[in-house]
Amino acid sequence: MKPRSMGVNAVSLLAMLFLYGPIIVLVLYSFNAAHLSMTWRGATLKWYAALWHDEALLAATANSLLIALVSTIGATSLGGLLALGMEQMPRRRQQILEGGLVLPLVIPEVMMGVALMLLFVTVHMPLGLTTVILGHIVFNIPLVTIMIRTRLRKLDPMLREAAADLGADAWQVFRYVTLPLLRPAIWGAVLVAFTVSLDDFLVTFFTAGPGATTLPLKVYSMIKSGVTPEINALSALLLGVSMMGVAGSLYLQRREV
Amino acid sequence: MATFSTSPVIASDQSLSSASPTIDIRAIVRNHGSVAAVDHVSFQVRRGEFFSILGPSGAGKTSVLRIVAGFEDPDAGDVLIDGRSMLDVPPNRRPVNLVFQSYALFPHLTVFENVAFGLKMRRVPTALIDEQVRQTLTMVKLVGKEGRKPAQLSGGEQQRVALARALVNKPAVVLLDEPLAALDQQLRQAMQVELKSIQEQAGLTCVCVTHHQEEAMMMSDRIAVMHQGRMWQVGTPREVYENPRTLFVSRFLGVSNELPGRVGEAMEDAHLLQPADDRVPAFPVRMGSGASPGRSVTWSIRPERLRMSRERPVNSDSMLTGVIEKVLFAGSETKYLIRVGHETLWEARTTGAVQLPYAPGDPVFLHWALGDGRVFFE
Incomplete structure (x- = not known):
């Protein structure tokens, strides 16, 4: 190996360690038999087993999954329709909408959370599962729209013309050509939206009411009484699910039809 | 700016008016901004005819096709x-x-689903779709490839799928947009023959757009030459090639050896052409009506009409002398670039079988029959 590439490799390795070090430590300690110490007392799965017997935790899991599922369906439908609708608009309006779509992605999430909370309070909507779901739909729409729109713009417009030329009406063009070609992008968007919803803390924190505790909120409340191995185990599980979601989405987006 | 020869154009659309045409295009105009991409284009296509619209890129021919298709x-x-x-x-x-x-x-x-698409959209019963798709795939020689995706096919095979996908619907007219442009030279020539035989076999009415003059001439029953949004001439390949109405048509359909000059004195059945290049002597040319002495003209002759000889041809007034400047051996034939007079470079050809080819620097006599060239008035 050439000296220069050795240097590059060493720096890369350091960077990866910096990125993944905390996660590796967390996952490792979720298998640690010791209860209240950072010393290694041998491997165990008992903290994972303990998660299964924690009623509050299971309730939070159910909330998280329900919120992720409903908000993903909502955001994908609305975001997808927006992406399709934007294609029909004049260029200038598309550009304005594009700017509007990026804004929610770059403003601090705390502000988004506070804004949503204020809105719900103003319209006298009691904070609960519904408000969390609405909040998640809001921040997922831009993600979904941008992902589906990217694919849509890469589609050969001739394909739609070819379908029309072969006798397809507007609905048939969509049903048999546009939709199948968008399918990987749609599933990719579903996975990302689901994952982001599952992991979200800030917006959920401001929009959740009693009975709407999600897993990230639960982890936060548990941590107030000290870092326990259960939290490590729970975090490791959440992490695993998120990574699978993102990996699946990347795979789908790269895949050609 | 249009330069019209007075030589009669035998083919015109009037000859079609008795038979009812499949396609009848009446003075269509299509403006792109202030430019007319299609400028009062009219033509008619008979049932079973292979009709080509030939022109350089930007001539507006694809717009014509898209207007017919409805896009x-x-x-x-x-x-x-x-x-x-x-x-x-x-x-x-x-x-x-x-x-x-x-x-x-x-x-x-x-491949199967691509070809079946049109029938499926028209809700043809599945059994019938199956049968018709198989028939069409047999016709374009794609049997055995039904289950492949387009990405798994060669360029030639993709071309056949595209063709089959249109043919299976038995349309009144098949529109072809530069159908063979994406294929390499050899495949292209093979597909020209094949496309033509499929068209004849199935009795298809085709309107084909191309910028490739040889392709258009070999496949078409009639050709329309298009340039700057307008149609300059419509006729059989032979008519358009032999009797081009304008210099543009003459140049676009092949090599046009040209000599600008003026109309000289009238002779028995011709006029004298007084070349602008004073090193070239005057010679007789058939000009038809419209030849008034002094009028500016350009005379043009196809390379294959020029005969070459080392000795002065006897009994021929239609003759010039030149010097071989370049010899281009192309296998079946040899092309010669010959300097005629001061600045005119002409092309002539001999078959590759000639035993004693000419060499650069050789003087040569070029001669032709009196009626072989074409005159374009300015």
């Missing part, structure tokens, strides 16, 4: 198919199918 609306004029105006008919209800230049095959569908 663009004309700003004026009418499009009739089987006697019915198509202006209010959306593309999916027109009895035409377009073979796209890029093929536009559906990448997520198999």
Whole structure:
């Protein structure tokens, strides 16, 4: 190996360690038999087993999954329709909408959370599962729209013309050509939206009411009484699910039809 | 700016008016901004005819095709198919199918599904779809590839799928947009023959757009030459090649050896051409009516009409002398660039079988029959 590439490799390795070090430590300690110490007392799965017997935790899991599922369906439908609708608009309006779509992605999430909370309070909507779901739909729409729109713009417009030329009406063009070609992008968007919803803390924190505790909120409340191995185990599980979601989405987006 | 020869144009659309045409294009106009991409174009296509629109890129020929297919609306004029105006008919209800230049095959569908698409949209019963798709795939020699995706096919195979996808619907007219442009030279020549035989076998009416003059001449029953949004001439390949109405048509359809000059004195059945190049002597040319002495003209002759000899030909007034400047051996034939007079370079050809070819620097006599050239008045 050439000296220069050795240097590059060493720096890369350091960077990866910096990125993944905390996660590796967390996952490792979720298998640690010791209860209240950072010393290694041998491997165990008992903290994972303990998660299964924690009623509050299971309730939070159910909330998280329900919120992720409903908000993903909502955001994908609305975001997808927006992406399709934007294609029909004049260029200038598309550009304005594009700017509007990026804004929610770059403003601090705390502000988004506070804004949503204020809105719900103003319209006298009691904070609960519904408000969390609405909040998640809001921040997922831009993600979904941008992902589906990217694919849509890469589609050969001739394909739609070819379908029309072969006798397809507007609905048939969509049903048999546009939709199948968008399918990987749609599933990719579903996975990302689901994952982001599952992991979200800030917006959920401001929009959740009693009975709407999600897993990230639960982890936060548990941590107030000290870092326990259960939290490590729970975090490791959440992490695993998120990574699978993102990996699946990347795979789908790269895949050609 | 148009330069018209007075030589009679035998083919014109009047000869068609008795038989009812499949396609009748009436003075269509299509403006792109202030430019007329299509400028009062009219033509008619008979049933079973292979009709080509030939022209350089930007001539407006693809716009004509897209107007017939319904993807663009004309700003004026009418499009009739089987006697019915198509202006209010959306593309999916027109009895035409377009073979796209890029093929536009559906990448997520198999060969079979691509070809079946049109029938499926018209809700043809499955058993019938099956039968008709297989028949069409047999015709274009794609049996055995039904289950492949377009990405798994060669360029030639993709071209066949595109063709089959249009043919299976038995459209009144098949529109072809540069159908062979994406293929390499050898495949292209093979497909020219094949496409033509499929067209004849199935009795298809085709309108083909191409910038490739040889392709248009070999496949077409009639050719329309288009340039700057206008149609300059419509006729059989031979008519358009032998009797071009304008210099543009003459140049676009092959090599045009030209000599500008003026009309000289009248002779028995010809006029003397006084070349602008004073090193070239005057010679007699048939000009027809419109030849008034002093008028500016350009005379043009095809390379294959020029005969070459080392000795002065006897009894010929239609003759010039030149010097071989370049010899281009191309296998079956040899091309010569010959300097005639001061600045005129002409091309002549001999078959490759000639034993004693000419060499650069050789003086040569060029001669032809009196009626071989064409005159274009300015």
